[in-house]
Amino acid sequence: xxxxxxxxxxxxxxxxxxxxxxxxxxxxxxxxxxxxxxxxxxxxxxxxxxxxxxxxxxxxxxxxxxxxxxxxxxxxxxxxxxxxxxxxxxxxxxxxxxxxxxxxxxxxxxxxxxxxxxxxxxxxxxxxxxxxxxxxxxxxxxxxxxxxxxxxxxxxxxxxxxxxxxxxxxxxxx
Numbered sequence: 001x002x003x004x005x006x007x008x009x010x011x012x013x014x015x016x017x018x019x020x021x022x023x024x025x026x027x028x029x030x031x032x033x034x035x036x037x038x039x040x041x042x043x044x045x046x047x048x049x050x051x052x053x054x055x056x057x058x059x060x061x062x063x064x065x066x067x068x069x070x071x072x073x074x075x076x077x078x079x080x081x082x083x084x085x086x087x088x089x090x091x092x093x094x095x096x097x098x099x100x101x102x103x104x105x106x107x108x109x110x111x112x113x114x115x116x117x118x119x120x121x122x123x124x125x126x127x128x129x130x131x132x133x134x135x136x137x138x139x140x141x142x143x144x145x146x147x148x149x150x151x152x153x154x155x156x157x158x159x160x161x162x163x164x165x166x167x168x169x170x171x172x173x174x
Contacts, residue, residue, distance in 0.1 A: 008084070020066050020076045021065065023059075032058060041085040104123065104159075105120050109148065112157060112168070118137055121145075134146045148170055
């Protein structure tokens, strides 16, 4: 599987208990959706490995999981810190005008006038609307970090996935 065909869903943070369970940090919304995407691709020892989740559930405010073939704490320790990804083909198709955050991360952001503001570093869910965190770099107007609300047609005027550019109606001084 090609590197860019993977979508990062979260990571394994640490072990849980003595029966091979691990704590999981999920980037999915809702967070337990991470269990619906199978099989997982886990980045371990410099390479991606496919694993299947035997069980996954809420525990307190977080999630825990047990992978097939992982039945004790020592085996679970091997997964600690590993990134969790899934092949992009396993994700549901989206309607026109909908995007996965992973598609937007890394895209260039420009104003309507062509002023380069930077690249999308990540997104934040605020409740009212999502927010693009745009970090300036060598090719942008400055090195500032900007928080740009995801408001299609008002602020976000064009998304060109193939060209890697998001056009915004935004004042560079903000």
